[in-house]
Amino acid sequence: MLTFALLTHFIYHLKSPFMTVCKYTLATILCCCFMLLTAQAQQKHIYIANDDHTDYFWSGNAATYQQAFLDVLDYYLDLNDATAGNALPYQNRYNCDAAFWVYTYKKYKTPTQFQRLINQIQSGHISVPLNMLVSTYGGQSAEAALRGMYWQGRLQRSYNLPFDIAISMENQTQPLGLSSLWAGAGARYSWKGVCGCASPVNYSELQNRTHEIYQYQGPDSTGVLMKWYSLNYNQGLGGYAEAWNPATAVNDCTNKCNTTGYPYVVAGGFGRGWDNLTTFDNTFPAVAQTNTNANRQVYVSNERDFFEHFETLYGNNLPTECVTYGNDWDTDCASLAEVTASVKRSVEKLRSAEALTTLVALQNPEFYPATDTLREKCWLALGQYWEHNFGLGGCCGDNERANWQRALANDVVTYVNQLYAQAVAALGGKIQKTGVNQRFFVMNPLNWQRTDAADIPYPGSAAIKVLDLQTGQETPFELLTIDGVQKLRVLAQNIPPVGYKIFEIQNSPGMAFPNTATISGNQMENDYYRITVTNSGVITSLQDKLNANTEYCQPLSSRYLNDLGSGNSSAGTLTLVNNGAVSATFRCVSANPVQHTTLVTLYKNINRIDLHNTINDNFGDAVRTYAFSFNLTNPTTHHEELGAILKAKETTQGGHYATNARRHGWQTLNHFADVSLAGRGVTLSNADAGFMKLGSSSTNFLDQNSPQVNVLAGGRMAGSGPGIYNQNGDTQFTSRFALQVHNNAFNQVNAMKYALEHQNPFVCGTVTGGTDYPETAFSFLSVSDPNVALWALKPSEEGIANGGIIARLWNLATTPSVCTLNFTRPATAAARTTHIETDIEPATVTNGNPIANIGQQQMQTYRVQLSCNTNPVIxxxxxxxxxxxxxxxxxxxxxxxxxxxxxxxxxxxxxxxxxxxxxxxxxxxxxxxxxxxxxxx
Ligand SMILES: [Zn+2]
Structure with missing residues (x-):
């Protein structure tokens, strides 16, 4: 009855010896070529790349673009074949700027036609990048950015395709964290050109970038080789159509070589299509050939050839940039704030859904099939949602664009909710059960033991007791009504890592537990905090009882904590809706400054203040923020930006923020921001919003010593194009936060783990009874290093039977980690994979436990094949x-x-x-x- 599949057969795709040999050969040829030409007075090497920049919903709507993708690809497939007899540099090549081109071609063409495209990608005559569309990234969470490349991962493994380029184009800025995510997903190169339009970013600074080509690296020191030239104009070098006129690009690149800012003999002019819907240009081979002479070799480029050539000559001696340029068009997604937030929430919920799914699928592999239409739509939607023309207008009306965004969000929400609900039900049916009393599991999707509140729908009487079946002890509980549904809330203590405990409801009164809080008017107090809340839901005083009642609120510009703009006004009504054995909640309803409801909750034995805000009105095009003004003088703020934890200071102050060609009005805010002094501070967990403004930061000013964080609830930004007007009519906007004071120095491990706990509540479900999992408690996986967070745990995209399970880890510490993944079942094999699940190399397995070797602050992904004890000895x-x-x-x-x-x-x-x-x-x-x-x- 070893009822799980034996998984022994899988293939390492990515770094096959074949590919290595290929690259070595190419590098050798180019190297010889260069050396020969060195003798001829430094011949220059100019690469010109044709693409058709995809301006989705600017140059055409979805239907128009679908036909454009097919027509343009057909044209270049033919042209590539027609020039295949030319000498190598003069064969035509064409570059898709987004993987969605290939997706569309696969969907609408015959398998034979699609195979022709694949053949040309494999031969290097068509190139395709990792990005699904041309997106902005500042509004994305790390996992959203990765899942948006998952369809490409399947394609890569199916056809052994190179995916070594990823791009973000036209938008003036780029976040820092993206570099590591791209590198982790398998990319090695990127190029960028900007518009120099619809933006307040200083144009002359775009014209004078600090580096033109450099190692673009995250705080973990991984990244990609980045070509981002100083802007000439947007149809010239540094623009997004550098090769708009290919002959001009050749001359501009020639002049760029061997200059002070560009002391290299290899240069590239990429991009042809500009804003045009379609581009049919057969002149590149002739331009390359006629412009080649003794001083200059011109190539029709697939972009990769440029990078490989450049890397061979200069790769070991390039400058490194580890800076963020902030957010430009990225913030336009806040003009459809609630829809955007729904995507963010679902990506977070996916963590729990997939952890549960892993337990279910280990017993029943069909639960996570290799082919799943809803799943594919979800990954596709995540690759498209932040398309770079979000709200910029162009061909299509505001409603058409907004409806497209809503449909994409719906694809994400639908998939995650269905997976979650099905996994909860299925797990409940796999846990052993005895007796007739109602039981429920409380599952912890995170990889450390924790105590938190857990809610389960419960319509019954309050005359009960709730038993923790592992300890046999009664657990504190209360009944409360949330969204019209009565729930049983228990204090679920010491729930094991990636595991559960079972609780049983017994129909007889149990012991009495004290209430959580002491209430006095608008003041609420528990063991940790004493807070004062206005009728509008603003916290005007936050005292740390663990440290001599230190006050953490200090208004700045008349704004306090969780302050939507009402300050210390008494407008509204405050009600104590609950004060039980687990939690106590104030509900505040106010129309100041806009109709909203705020729930403020303190807990028993949990050091966290929960804030649940909902704006219940359309606030038009106004920019709405929740201010958090702390009583900390000249603090330092750290925050998560896309898989990187940044110090919000300029580079000259030891931080990560660029000092030129920047837009610092809004900072990316993923899981948390932390505002601290040397020995204490406060962490703000953020579950819904995408951005924050530090103090009074603006385009060319980072308010880096400010004690105030303003979280963006929504708004249409001036100066970056139109955005979606009036939130497209939405009237409900949810923004959830949590606060925690810490009486020690900022620690990014603790800050992230705290935010993850807030944003990944325990998963509860009814135990209906089964045979697979233990009756009282279970822990599937623990990681030996407490600094390493399990970022995702899921069946492989090809299914558990084919590909085992996938574990993504983030070493949050500033030192490297060698840690052990302790699964309940022994592992027979493990491999490190890219973040999109393509194998890189085998990983060590010692005594049945995979070993992860992770750099400082690095995220890594592993594939693990689990088995049974093969030879138990009696x-x-x-x-x-x-x-x-x-x-x-x-x-x-x-x-x-x-x-x-x-x-x-x-x-x-x-x-x-x-x-x-x-x-x-x-x-x-x-x-x-x-x-x-x-x-x-
Ligand atoms: Zn564009």
Whole structure:
């Protein structure tokens, strides 16, 4: 009854010896070429790349673009074939600027036609980048950016395709964290050109970039080789159509070589299409050929050839940039704030849905099939949602664009909600159950033990007690009504990593637990905090009771904490809606400055203030923020930006913020921002918003010493194009936060783990009973290093039977980690993969445990194949006597395993069936055997 599939067969795709040989050959040729030409007075190497920049919903709507993709690709497939007889530099090549071109071609063309495209991608005549569309990234969470490349990962593995370029184009700025995510997904190169339009970013600074080509690296020191030239104009070098006129690009690149700012003999002019819907240009081969002479070799480029050539000559001696340029068009997604927030929430919820799904699919691999239409739509939508013309107008009306965004968001929300609901139900049906009392599981999707509140729908009486079945103790509980549904809220204590505990409801009154808070008017106080809340939901005082009642609120520009703009006004009504054994909540309803409802919650034995805000009105095109003004003088703020934890200071102050060609009005805000002094501070967890403004930051000013964080609830930004008007009519906007004071220095491990706890509540479900998982408690996976967070745990995209499970880890510490992944089942094999699940290299497995070797602040992804104990050894006596004697037989127990013992011959198991040790009485015959099956969940 080893009821799981044995997984032994998988293939390492990415770094096959074949590809390595290929690259080596190419590099050698180019190198020789260069050396030969060195003798001829430094011949220059100019690469011109044709593409058709995709301005989705600017140059055409979805239907128009669909036809454009097909027509343009057909044109270049033919042209590439027609020039295949030319010498290598003069064969035509064409560059898709987004993987969605390939997706569309696959969907609407025959398999034979699609194979022709694949062949040309493999031969290097068509190139395709990792990005699904041309997007902005400042509004994305790390996992959203990665899932937006998942369809490409499947394509890569199916056809052994190179995906070594990723781009973000035209938008004037770029976040820092993207570099590591791209590198982790397998990209090695990127290029960028900007518009120099619809933006307040200083034009002359765009014209004078600090570096033109450099190693673009995140705080983890991984990244991509980046070509981002100083802007000439947007149809010239540094623009997004550098090769708008390919002959001009050749001359501009020639002049760029061997200059002070560009001391290199290899240059590239990329991009042809500009804003045009379609581009049909057959002149590149002739331009390359006629402009080649003794001083200059011109190539029709697939972009990769440029980078490989450049890297061979200069790769070891390039400057490094580890800076963020801030957010430009990125913030336009806040003009459809609630829809954008729904995507962010779903990506976070996916963490829990997939953790549960992993447990279910280990028992039933069909639960996560290799092909799933809804899943594919979700990944596709995440690759498209932040398309760079968000609200910029162009061909299409505001409503058409908004409706497209809503449809994409719906694809994400629908998939995640369905997976979550099905996994909750399925897991409840796999946990052993005895007795008739109602039981529910409380599952912790994170990889450290934690205590938190857990809610389960419960329509019954309050005359009950709730038992933690592992400890046998009564647990504090309360009944409360949330969104019109009565819920049972328990204080679920010490829930194990990636595991659960079972609670049972018994229909008799239990012991009394004290209430959480002491209430006095607008003041609420528990063991940790004393807070004063206005009728509008603003916290005007926050005292840390663990440190001499230190005050953490200090108004700035008349704004306090969780302050939507009402300041210390008393407008509105405040009600104590609950004060029970687990939590206490104020509800504040106010029309100042806009109709909104705020819930402020304190907990028993949980150091966290929860803030649940909902704006219940359309606020037009106004920019709405929740201010958090802390009583900290000249603090330092850190925050997560797309998989990187940044110090919000300029580079000259030891931070990550650029001092030129920047737009610092809004900072990316992913899971948290932390505002701290040397020895204490406060962490703000953010579940819904995408951006914050530090103090009074503006385009060319980072207010880096400000104690105020203003979280963007929504708004249409002036100066960056139109945005979606009036939030497209939406009237409800949810923004959830949590606050925690810490009486030690900022620690990014603690800050992130705290934010993850707030944003990944326990998952609860009814136990309906089954056979696969233990009755009272279970922990599937723990990681030996507490600084390493499990970022995702899921069945592989090809399914558990084919590809095992995927574990993505983020080492949040500033030192490297070698850590062990302790699964309940032994691992038979493991591999490090890219973040889009393509294998890189085998990983070490020691004593059945995969070992992860992770750089400082780095995120890594692993594939793990789990098995059973292949050779359990039974310990016991071989020579036995028939009769009354009792004999012990046992095996080394595995955590959570159960054991099914059977005897051949005449014997009786008198004790221990189901456990790792039994007692046997032999009753007759001359020989017998003892057999055991180990059943590991
Ligand atoms: Zn564009």
């Amino acid at each position: 310990i016991g006596q071989n020579a036995v006597c028939v009769g009354a004697n009792l004999y012990q037989y046992s095996i080394e127990p595995t955590p959570y395993a159960t054991y099914n013992w059977t005897l051949n011959g005449n014997g009786i198991i008198t004790a221990g069936q189901g456990t790792a040790a039994i007692t046997v009485q032999w009753t007759g015959g001359s020989a017998g055997t003892v057999n055991v099956e180990e059943i590991v969940p």
